[in-house]
Amino acid sequence: MKIYLPCPRYYIVITTILICIHTGAMAQTSSPAVGSCNTRLAGQLEQLMAAYAANGLFNGSVMITRQGTLLLKKGYGFSNLAKKEPNTASTKYALYSITKPMTATLILLLAEQGQLRLNDRLSRFYPGFPAGDSITIYHLLTHTSGLYAYNNDNSMPTQSEDAMIEFLSQHSLEFVPGSQWRYCNTGYYLLGFIIERLTGLSYAEALQTYLFTPLQMQQSSLDFRSLSATRKAQGYHFMFLDSAQQASTYPYEELRSAGGVWSTAGDLYKFHEAMQRFRIITDTSTSKAYTPYKNKYGLGWFIDSIMGCQVVSHSGGAAGFRTLLVRVPEKDICIILLANAENMDLEPIKEQLLRVLFAQPYEIPHNIHLPIRQLNAIAGTYQLDAAHTLYITRIHQQLTGQVSGQQPVLLLAGNDGKFTVPGMKGYLEFIANGQGKYDSVRFFRKGRVYAGTKITPKWGISGTATPNDWNGPDIMLLPDPNEPKRWRVLAVNLKNGLIKFRFNNDWTRNLGKNKNNAALIENGQDISVSAGTYNIILDLTNPGNPCWKMTPVIP
Structure with missing residues (x-):
């Protein structure tokens, strides 16, 4: 049984030393007053980020620029905790949904070339598709198509275009196209297929041809799982200082044009610069992209504002990574936050960084050490x-x-x-x-x-091998009188099936099998059992290495 949990919000910060960042790789200011301002900003930004990192609240890479001047570009924490390999400014991350602005940009470029129109119907590309006459390219771009959302339960086949279209043909629309907003990876999968149909290239080749090569984004590509290179970040489900649990990133087939790109902070800055200078698409197309339709979403961008200035951004988040690209076009501000742990909440960090950049009061959260x-x-x-x-x-x-x-x-x-x-x-x-x-x-x-x-909660056993299936109530375990951290149940009857250990009849905390060894891990794999009567022990005496033992009861 797969468990999918939402991402939390948190941060903790302590004060650290101000560090001013300078570089010759970016444009330098000529005015002493402006230079002094940038030095002050660089110190404040570094103060914030160093503090987040010191308390385990940010583990990744950051890059911040204003009007072409580099204010901060640095890695924090570890790209691989076990090997003690540090994150750097050049570490590679799975971007996930930051892919969407790139896909949208390619669609707008094809529209400029006259290969499609934003009001083209889906039926142009998939004749006979149910409701194909009511869904437009614009609906796909703005998450207003009403198509079955891949995010629902991950049951949609993604191995091929034909399999996906066949699956979608059997599912009715969830709402009238254009009437509601619902974040939907499905629409961006289809946009990728449409790009392939119009260009005669694979989606990866189209990105390389129209985006990566012209912009010299040499540290960007697709299929992070198969990437074999130095400075590749390991993704983690969670990381608290030196405590972490590794995550396995998704195969490319489950991401494609909705989330398949990997990159670095430096390459994402090149994308920002190209959008800022209209090097890929015109200012007219860019204006369309930045115009919100529903739920503050435009064409591949979330739209917000700060002090009267438009803010366009997109985040990414799935197994092992949290990413964020924030742009303030009017001020030519770019913030890139790339983290290799799911429990890194980047939104509060973004908010404080923007307050610094707009000379607004900002907070450095603090934490006192209790006994x-x-x-x-x-x-x-x-x-x-x-x-x-x-x-x-x-x-x-x-x-x-x-x-x-x-x-x-x-x-x-x-x-x-x-x-x-x-x-x-x-x-x-x-x-x-x-x-x-x-x-x-x-x-x-x-x-x-x-x-x-x-x-006083208890551990229990849930699964298809139990009388109550996955949703409980569980078969309860009792603490060993001689060792409270060792839980047990005696002479329990199980069917052929699967089990997991669950805490407090609640899937929030559960233990399953580690695919790499016989130990248990949080949200691990289902444990297969054969029908029989067992004595079962769940041993939590070593919190870092939980384990279990099932002994058949012989009549």
Whole structure:
């Protein structure tokens, strides 16, 4: 059973030394006053990023420019934690959905060449396709087509164009094209196929011909999984300082023109420059791309503003990586954030960087170190309501919080006893009872207060081999009286099928098999079992190496 969890929001920062960045590779300012301003900005930007990295809140590469002047270009943390290989400014990352602005740019270029029109119907390319007369290229570009979304459950076949079209033909539209907005990779898959039909090139060849080669983007291509090169980042499901879990990136067939590009910060800057100087498409086509249709989305770009200036951006996020390309065309500002861990929330970082660049007040979040005994006392499981549980875990000298269905986020400890998650605009208060034990929590957010009580949860077994299938209730395990971190169940009857270990009847925390060895890992693979009666032990005495044992009970 696959578990897909959304990306969290968090950051923690401490103050660090100001470092001014200069380079001869970018345009230099001639005015001493402007030069002094850039030096100040470079120091402030470096202060922020170095602090995020020092607390495990950013692990990746960053590049920031203004009017062609380089303000910051640097790598932070590790591209491969096990090998202690550092991220650099030249590290290669899977971009995922930053691919979409590139796909949209190619479509607009083909429109300029007269090979298509944005109001062309899908039926032009796929005659007989159901509802093909009601879906336009424009709908595909703006996520308003109503097509079945690949994001639904990943059941759509992606191995070939024919297989995808056959699958889509059997699914009715989810809404009338143009009437609603729903982020949809499917539309961008089809745009890639349309590019191939019109150019006679594969999507990869078209990108190389029309984008990468003219812009000298020599460190960009497709199919990150098969890339064998130096400075390639390893992706992680999560990374908390020296604690991490590796992720396996998706095969190219599941990404294509919706998310298949890999690149570097430097190459993405070349893309920014080309868009800024209208070197790929005209200013007229660019204006169309930057015009929002629904949900602040244009043609391959999210559209926002800051202090009256338009901000165009696109993020990327899937297995192992979080990426963000932010541009302010009017000010010629470019921010590139590439992270190789899914728990890196780049939005709060972006917001603070923009505030620096626009000379607005900005925050450097701080965290105080509490005694380990206090952190251990707070850690535990708190029931917020019937559907939501809050899991608090200590990692080193900090706590992480994880709400049901979400990934863990770092909590900032304040002098006032409050724990915050900046970007969430709320805080947590843990309350001790008369005996000094923390037994409840209050969660303040958007003027509301949510209360939770600490509970004593249990590990259990879920799966097709159990009487209740995947959705429980689980077969419960009990702690060993002599070793509370060793859980067991005796003489349990199982069918032929699959199992996983699940905490608190909740898929938020689950253990499955590591495909590389016999150990267990978070969100691991299903465990195959044969029908029979078993004694089962889940051993968590070594948190870094959970394991299990199944012993048949012989009658």
